[in-house]
Amino acid sequence: MFPLRDHNPSRNTPYVTYALLAINIVVFLAYYPALSTDPRALAAFWDSWAIVPAEITAGDEYFTLITGMFLHGGWMHLIGNVLFLYIFGDNIEDMLGHVKFLAFYLLCGLAASFIQILAGPNSDVPVVGASGAIAGVLGSYLLFYPKARVDIIIIFIVFFKTFTVPAWIVLCGWFGMQIFGGLSSPSTGGGVAYWAHIGGFAAGILIAMPFWFRRGGKTFWVQTEGHPPHPPTNAPTTIPIVRRRRR
Secondary structure (H helix, E strand, O other): EEEEEEOOOOOOOOOOHHHHHHHHHHHHHHHHHHHHOOOHOOOOOHHHOOHHHHHOOOOOOOOOHHHHOOOOOOHHHHHHOOOOOOOHHHHHHHHHHHHHHHHHHEEEEEEEHHHHHHHHOOOOOOOOOEEEEEEEEHHHHOOOOOOOEEEEEEEEOEEEEEEEEEEEHHHHHHHHHHHHHHHHHHOHHHHHHHHHHHHHHHHHHHHHHHHHHHOOOOHHHHHHHOOOOOOOOOOOOOOOOOOOOOO
16 A cells, blocks of 8 residues: 555645655665665665664764665665655645754654664664654654545555545554564564654654644644645546547
8 A cells, every 4th residue: 555645735835845855865876776786885884874773872873863864775665755755744844844844854763763773772783764754754644634635556466446545544554564563573673664663653743742732732623624724636637538429
C-alpha cells in the first residue's frame, strides 16, 4: 500500500519541504551511484557519516545524528522517503510555518535516532535515512488531519488498484506495521530501523500537540470533523472518455 497524493492543498509554498527533498536527493546522488559498486568504500562511508549506536553511546561521532538523517541506503529507500515527505510535509509546514517546521523536522529526526539507539545501544550496524524525521511528519499529520482524503495504490503481485481513504487509515496502518516489525525483529530490525520510525512518529505527535491545543484541541476536531479546514482538491481524471459513435 503506497500513498499517491492527498486532497489537502497548501495555502503557502512549502519552501522548506522542497529544500529538504532537494538536499536528500542531491546528497544521495553525490555518493551512492559512485560507491554502490564498491562495498568496502560504501562501508567506509557509512562508518564516517552514518549513525552507529555503539559509537554514540561511547560518546563519539555525535555529528552523525544530523548527517545520518540525510543519507539513504538505496534507491527504494530514497524514493519511499521522498514520496511520503512530498505528500504530507507541505501541510505540516503550512500549519507550523517555515522555520518552526524545519526545527520540528530535525527534532523528530533526533528523537527517532535516540529511540533507535536505546533499542540497540551496542549495535554497530549503521543507521541512515530521513525516515525518522518523516515519521514525525506523519504523526503530526494524523493529529491535525485524520480525515483528510489520501489516494493510495494497493499492489498485489500483478494486481493493482487505487482507492481514496481517510488519512488515519494510511497512517495508522503504517504505524502498526512499524510496531509489528519492531516487536518481531531484533534491535537492528533486519535492515529496517523500526524503532526509529516508532520514535519519530510518537515525537511528531508530542511536539505538535502544543500547536494543536492552540487551535482548540478537540474543538479544532469538532469544527473540522478531522478534515482540513479548507476545501480539498479534486484530482482530474486521466482516463479518456470514449463515447460510442452513432451510425
